[in-house]
Amino acid sequence: MLTRYDTAPIDKVTQDAQTGFVHITDVPIARVGVFPYLKADSSIEMEAKLPDELLSDSTVSSADSKPVTNDHPKELVNQQNASKYMKGFTADNAHVDNDTLKVDMTITDADLISEINKGKQELSIGFETEIVPEKGEYKGIAYDSVQRNIQINHVAVVEHGRAGHSVRLIGDSAKMVQQDEVHKKGQSMETTKVRLNDADVTVATGDADKIIKLDADNSEKQKQIDDLKAKIKDLQDQLDKLQGDDEETKKNADKAQAKADAAEKELADLKKKYSGDAMDKAVTARLELINKVKPYVGDSYDFAGKSEKQLKLDAIKALDDSVDLTNKSDDYIEAYFDSMCKTNDSAHINGYNGPQPNIGKDSNDLDELRNKRYNFSNQF
Template sequence: METPEGYLTVNVPITRPGVFPYQRQDGTVQMEAKLPEDIFSDRTIYSARSKPVTDGHPNEPVTIDNYQTYAKGMSHTDSRVEDFKLYISLTVTDKTLIEKIHDGYNEISIGFLSDVVAESGIYNGDQYEYVQRNVEINHIAIVEKGRAGPEVAIRADSDAWQIDEKGGNTNMVKIKIEGTEYEVDPAVKAHIDALKAKEETAKVKGDSADALQGRLDALDLTIKAKDQEIATLKEQVLSADELDKQVEVRVKLIDAAKPLLGDSFDFTGKTDREIKEAVISTTKQDFKGDGKSDDYINAFFDAAVEQVQLNGFSSTGANSAYTGDAGGDKDLQALKNERLNMRK
């Protein structure tokens, strides 16, 4: 009815349970169900109250920031379930929209947010692949053709196929199956096309999954190699205490070797063994360290240094230096034992 001010107030159904085709952004179509337990839940019923009425669907949710741009009226607070539909009263306050309604632009489509859950089943003989859960109504649009059909109109979900409950759409389309053409309802063809698109998408996803798995495997190998590299570097990094110990050992070695090698000897870049072999060479001119074990070199070096410490011998006179010849292996073993005892 029209109010004295010229507004139009109506009590109308705005949505109903059912299975409806929805076109996704990639162009595919999927059948989604509005089931009674969802569309008639308290959450959805209350969400219809005090919501903007719009002329068609805006391309964004209606909020306080854009209300003046889109709102052409408002819903009341009497939302309830009647005749297995969700009803509410609306007041349209825009003159142009009221005139369009009188001219037949009078079906209703809800703008809403929901969780679309992959769940297949059959409702009232119609098969669906997805279910709309947690439906919250954002606005109520007046459209030329709503998704819920003329049952939900002034006497949702626009730019969709209108499904005639009494026998289907009269504008039949043709599809070809194994060379034979059949006339079917456009919604049926859309559903078949959607299934084909899903099959193609699944194939592409399968190929992409294989490629992705290959990349993941390669990345896993790279990570393992880096982990091993990091572990190796950690083993090579000396702690402060370890570094201090190595410096102390090196200084002691140089201090012990200097009396035999003299100040002119360059210790830079020499390994501990090279320094010890140089010391041994001062006491035994024909000495060659090739093939000698570290234990042999260490024992010979310790003995030579000890001899210097006992006799005050230095590199200026090698005649009294220890040569390692006297006792052969027995003498060498004694030196090893003595070296071990000094370390206790």
């Protein structure tokens, strides 16, 4: 077991009018957290008081009815030396308040009461604990070891806490040392090391606890900043998506406008192409094509909206549905249609009653004639 000394301010002081004893109520003597301790070799180690340890029933009850001393004695207070060191006592009402251990106390020694009235108003807790090497993190602060089986021995009234008079915490001070360092009364280190962001940083001894508290505050602020950044990024992503949707809409509108512009140009080209004599020639050519196609497709055929190519294809199919013109070029279809028309000028075609060939009754003669009239494979 090692001995530790933590510091807290005296508050809520009253003096009994009859006895002159000083009563201090609801004193915060220790709190949960991670704190630096100066070891015998002058190195700093971050030790954790975790809730399961400091706020356990055993530790809380160890603060009941314990001696109050004037400064820390050079040894733990016990039955044999109590008359020498004991200047008062704690009450039997040690209790937990959030993450803090508190207790009332009474000071009976006249000399110590006089010093308190003159301004000696800080407390330092002397306790025994087992230091277990165990790295971890508590509320964003890394630690090297854990204090286990914490047992409070006494509460000392001191001139200034080891963290400096300006550093007044609810509970432990930032600067806590081993017993052999306490024995060097009147001595104090000008600088010490604290653990910040997983690194040992040298700071003024009186500012050590303040810096750790500020670091914890900064860690919390940084967390809030990170949360806000995450929210901003989410909102930015939503904005980018909405803008992306707008861009897509604009792109579709541009495509539609481009199609409309192309249609307008096509219409203008058609108007130009079919104006004046050009229109007359186009109408004449269309009528001539209809006259060529009509004998093949018949009077019931609907010519409206059909292109020249489609008219020719329909005429060829009407004559011989077995003809495969898939993937044939326009030139091929044009040549096929012209050859078909020349070959069949005097033939009997659907809807056309031209001169009839003299065909015998023999079916072989009929087949031979059909082959001569409709077989165009040797012409291309």
